Every structure is written in C-alpha cells, then in structure tokens.
Amino acid sequence: MTQTDALLRLQEVDLELIRTKRAFAALPHQDKIRKIKQAAKSLTAELTKLVGARKDVQIDLDDNRATHQHMLDLVEEVSAKMRTTSDYRAIADLEAQLTHLAKRIERLDFEKAALDKNLVKLQQSEAKAHALGRKLQHEAQAQADAYKKASSDTEATLAKLTDERAQLLAQLDAHLLEKYEAASKRFDGLAVEKLVGNNPSICRVSLQPSSYADIRAQNTEITTCPYCHRMLIVVDPSYTAQNK
Numbered sequence: 385m386t387q388t389d390a391l392l393r394l395q396e397v398d399l400e401l402i403r404t405k406r407a408f409a410a411l412p413h414q415d416k417i418r419k420i421k422q423a424a425k426s427l428t429a430e431l432t433k434l435v436g437a438r439k440d441v442q443i444d445l446d447d448n449r450a451t452h453q454h455m456l457d458l459v460e461e462v463s464a465k466m467r468t469t470s471d472y473r474a475i476a477d478l479e480a481q482l483t484h485l486a487k488r489i490e491r492l493d494f495e496k497a498a499l500d501k502n503l504v505k506l507q508q509s510e511a512k513a514h515a516l517g518r519k520l521q522h523e524a525q526a527q528a529d530a531y532k533k534a535s536s537d538t539e540a541t542l543a544k545l546t547d548e549r550a551q552l553l554a555q556l557d558a559h560l561l562e563k564y565e566a567a568s569k570r571f572d573g574l575a576v577e578k579l580v581g582n583n584p585s586i587c588r589v590s591l592q593p594s595s596y597a598d599i600r601a602q603n604t605e606i607t608t609c610p611y612c613h614r615m616l617i618v619v620d621p622s623y624t625a626q627n628k
C-alpha cells in the first residue's frame with residue numbers, strides 16, 4: 385500500500401470510527417427502556433389503587449351477604465311467631481315487621497347488584513393492568529436484548545477499525561502522520577482531500593493556473609491545499625503521467 389493509499393484509508397477509517405461512535409450514542413434503546421420503566425411505575429401505582437378498591441368492594445359484599453342472611457333469619461323468626469299466634473294485634477304487628485324486613489332485603493339486593501357490577505369492572509381493570517404490565521416487561525426485555533446486540537456489534541466494529549488504524553499508522557511516514565493528526569483535529573476528521581482536475585474534493589475552490597503549476601512543480605503526490613490547507617492528494621491522471 386502506498387503512502388497515499390494509506391493516508392486516504394486512514395481518513396476513511398477515522399471517519400468510520402466517528403460515525404460508529406455517534407450512531408451508537410444515538411441508539412434509542414436506552415431512552416425507550418427509561419420510558420417503559422416510567423410507565424411500569426405508574427402502572428404499579430394504578431394497580432395498587434385498583435386492588436385496594438376491589439378489596440373494599442369485596443368487604444362490602446361480605447357485609448351485604450351477612451346482613452342479608454340476618455334479615456332472612458329474622459323473616460324466618462317472625463314467620464314462626466305468626467304461625468303460633470292468633471292474636472289479631474300481634475299478627476298485625478308481625479306483618480308490619482315482615483313488610484319492613486322485605487324493604488330492607490330489597491334495598492340490600494339493590495346494593496348487592498351495584499357492588500357486583502363494580503366488582504366486575506374493577507376485576508376487568510385489574511386484569512388489563514396485569515396484561516399491560518406483562519407487555520411492558522416483554523418490551524423492556526426486547527429493548528435490552530437489542531441494545532446488548534447493538535453494543536457487541538459496535539464493539540466488534542470499533543475493534544476491527546482500531547486494528548486497521550494501527551496497521552495504517554505503522555505504514556505512514558512520521559511527518560505525514562503528524563500533519564494528518566493536526567489537520568484531522570482542525571477539520572473534524574476531514575483532513576485529506578483529493579485534487580480531481582483542478583478541483584480539491586472538499587473545499588472545492590478551483591485552483592488558479594499558477595497554484596496548479598506550483599503543485600506540479602513540487603513533484604509529489606501529497607501536498608497542501610493552498611486554500612483550505614488540508615492535505616491534498618494529487619490524483620490527476622495527466623499530472624501523474626507527466627511526472628512518470
């Protein structure tokens with residue numbers, strides 16, 4: 385590999401290293417995992433409320449059932465008394481008690497229907513919250529797996545590029561390398577441009593005939609752009625042919 389090829393490849397490798405690192409930093413997985421965790425936290429709070437409300441309804445239903453049974457026992461008691469008495473006023477009083485008990489029972493039935501309905505609603509919400517919780521868990525796992533895969537892929541790419549970079553550095557003359565490192569820092573990785581015809585490939589300022597003649601006179605493939613001061617590779621076929 386010539387010094388020129390090594391230099392151009394070094395720039396490609398360095399730009400690829402920058403791109404790979406930026407792409408990895410821009411991966412959305414970590415942000416998504418953070419959002420999923422936030423959603424899971426709100427869901428847990430919501431679920432705690434639902435479970436509390438459902439338990440309250442179940443307690444109310446137990447109370448309702450117990451009271452209902454108590455009323456039925458009283459009806460039984462009053463009915464038994466009625467069967468054993470023939471006193472007209474006592475019977476009228478017992479009948480009034482039965483009417484009252486019937487109203488209480490009707491009221492309890494009405495309350496029970498509302499509680500049952502509420503319980504079903506809360507149980508459905510609870511089941512939905514559990515399902516959503518499982519979905520969030522799967523989604524977080526999928527994101528974590530994808531991030532892990534992307535991390536190891538990135539690591540492999542960076543290791544490969546770093547190896548190649550070391551090999552390229554070993555091939556380059558010290559003064560070229562020093563010039564490259566300085567230009568790379570100054571121009572954010574875009575240190576080397578190619579002269580195609582009389583146009584440098586990055587700054588694209590057409591060379592004046594005098595500048596072009598100066599470059600030819602240097603009789604070298606690697607020089608400096610007179611405009612932007614990047615390293616300039618002269619790849620004009622006519623130039624190379626003339627100097628052979």
Ligand SMILES: [Zn+2]
Nearest residue numbers: 584587609612
């Ligand atoms: Zn230039």
